[in-house]
Amino acid sequence: MAVQACIKPKMFDDDDGGPAVFKRNNTASKQNQSNSEIKKSLPQRHEGPYGRQISNLHGESSSIKKCNSSPTKASTIKVQLTSSTASTSYPDNSQNSSKQNSVSSEKKQLNESPLDIHAKSEDSEDDQPLSVRISAGLSKSNSHVGLKGRSLPTPSSPHSPKTKPQKVKVSIKDSSDDSEDEIPLSLKLQLKATVRTSSSKSVDINEKKPLASKLQMNDTSKNVNQLVKSPKGLSKRPLGEGEIAQLSSAKKPKLPDASVNSKVKQTCVKAETDNDKDYNPISHRMKQSVSSNNKSASLKKKTKVVSSSFKKTTKKSKKFAKSTKYSKSTKVPPTSGEGQKWTTLVHNGVIFPPPYKPHGVKMLYNGHPVELIPEQEEVATMFAVMKDTEYATKPRFIENFMNDWKAILGKKHVIKEFKLCDFTPIYEWYQNEKEKKKQMSAEEKKALKEEKLKQEEKYMWAVVDGVKEKVGNFRVEPPGLFRGRGEHPKMGKLKRRIHPSDITINIGKGAPIPECPIPGERWKEVKHDNTVTWLAYWNDPINPKEFKYVFLAASSSLKGKSDREKYEKARLLKDCIDSIREMYTKDFTIKDIMKRQIAVATYLIDKLALRAGNEKDDDEADTVGCCTLKVENVKLVPPNKLEFDFLGKDSIKYFNVVEVELPVYKAIGQFKTGKRDGDDLFDKLDTSKLNAHLKELMPGLTAKVFRTYNASVTLDEMLNRATKDGEVLEKIAAYQHANKEVAILCNHQRSVSKSHDVQMSRLNERMNELKGVLDELKTDFVRTKKGKPPLKDSDGKPKKNLAPEVLERKIAQTNGKIEKMERDIKTKEDLKTVALGTSKINYCDPRISAAWCKRHEVPIEKIFNKSLLAKFAWAMDVDPSFRF
């Protein structure tokens, strides 16, 4: 179905244009019900709507405040310095030269000698370049639309210029694509069907495309960031440059990876060429996107993802495959196999927290000191140290804690009731310990730190296919009381200590098995599964059915590759989004209720960036996502608005009043009728049905892809619309503003810092002082002009007689300071409840930021910190003209 794609004129756009709106008026706080204090409630962002509105949507709304209007800023200087280097394009490293260089060098070293540390940040060299260009071409103008304001206008205007040129390069495919466009949907569908059906499907697909291309694709994926050029020593992943190039070309299709599966995808994909044209109205193009095929063939995991048919075949065999592959390809680049994630894997296992050290401080029970054996004292201490957190006041927390603690105390123990317990002595002992630590001299602290580092160092690194990579969480979680978020039924339960016998290690077949760090104990199991990326796992003591995994760090090439695939998939959606929107719009009134619910749910996920909403067990906090919305979570606000009010992931409150198309409004009304509070709004729907449907529209499409897509599109558009020439600081402000819009879209909130109010009033005080100074200067200026002496200062002493020009200059300076402070205050208030980090880390394609930095001569370190630079190394060599 979906296939066709591209066509549509932006249906939604229009709509949007019209109405759409949404603002998040109030957002409330995260919290849930009760909680009083807890977090803050966000005062809503009044303006809520911000950006969107800005965008134009209807004019309604609020005014946005954009911050920057006025330049000013003293600090510029520094910035510029930095930037200067960067200027135009950074070759990979030029930017933070130091960092990057170091990194890269390290890698190289690694290759040469295993010793080095650091992860490589890979410079990604990969393909990007070409791809980028290609992509650039893609940038479509178009579309998006719809929804929210974000879509905005996006008329082509802005980028078009750049884009087009690039397209040219791409041309090859394009041509074909175009022709394809004409293909009727049905055909497309058929294509899919076929594919699926035939087990060989993958093959088929591939066939269409040149093998070479396929291969390349794979390689690429494999390589991922890795070393790249490096001389490589042994095994690393070879990334040939050639490959890269190819990729790029291939890439065009974009999804290199993602596509994997894709058959159908193609349909959507190609659009790039088209883009420009958006106007082409309807032409649906099918694109065969070569790329997609290729990919499918290649990738590994993707395999899974890929077409279902494919999967089926592969999956089962997966496990077998593993071994097989293993043997097959030792030398093969990682990823080559279907599900293969690596070929060689060496690491040192995990490190355990130190055993409990009894302190001997006695708590009181009914006023009397109580004797506790170490195991009992340990749990009492866990509670004692939480005495001043909100958890310690929650009945459920206390009840769960008491239940687990009593089990350790034993039936005969004197301690029976919580209300007779006084943990204060232990609490005070703990505070005292903390204070002692704080008082330690710098040298002592440093020594401790080094000691710790020394102990941990061997666990910090793994060698994957010959490349040294950082391990993410190599420390086993210490015992403690479970702190669930929101009203979690299990809060307060004892999270017991994890022992080696709880841990399963995953490591390469020939690699030495990590020595168990606790003498006399041994690992639960040692596996050699190269179709997964975890190094170790244990069962979650709170929920034994779940696992806690040890993975590589975000800077690893394995993670980087997967990240890139995620964005490539989202970019594929860009090419299908118009037709998908058109389709679900059509289904708002379809008779089949399930289909109507799917259409409306998809609309909400697309427009509001809601999460899919899997079913949850009773022993989890009661939160919802789109598919699990309850009747009471959505209220009709005539004539055509919906009020959403629910607790989402992490029990963060989502509150939003949105104008929707009338058919949606009506459909929601229908879904609500005859139901009571507590009933599912979408009773015919769940995430698997929804995703199964989405998959028909575009291979690999799932609900969360919409979030990635809309977040990245929003960032890209806002940046390109709002960035003006000027000082670097202003550009950074524009970036933050765009980032904020994305965060608001995704409802990424944070709690207001305890000192926020104090800080604000302090700022306001200073502001008033400045204004006082300004008034005084103005008065003196007027008096001086009239030949009168300045007024006396606050102490009644006479002031120096300054020339009018001098006063004028001072007035200008003060005005500048005031403006800057006003902006700062406003930004601080605006961002009080908005968390920018999450979207930056998980939703915004880093290539958008990297390309923007290059285009606007903003040093990338101003946007990405060290860890983000490492995580996004794969995106750093993006072509400056890259558009999402």
Add this chain to the structure above:
DNA sequence: TAATCGACTTGTCCGCAACAAT
């Protein structure tokens, strides 16, 4: 078909150190 398993991504908070302001 639904429930469960399994692997991986996403998300918030918090302590601490670096930095900035005083």
Add this chain to the structure above:
DNA sequence: ATTGTTGCGGACAAGTCGATTA
């Protein structure tokens, strides 16, 4: 030198989604 502020990075909970099982 001291103290307030910011931001990093870690911890770990809570999602998503495909595969497998009942």
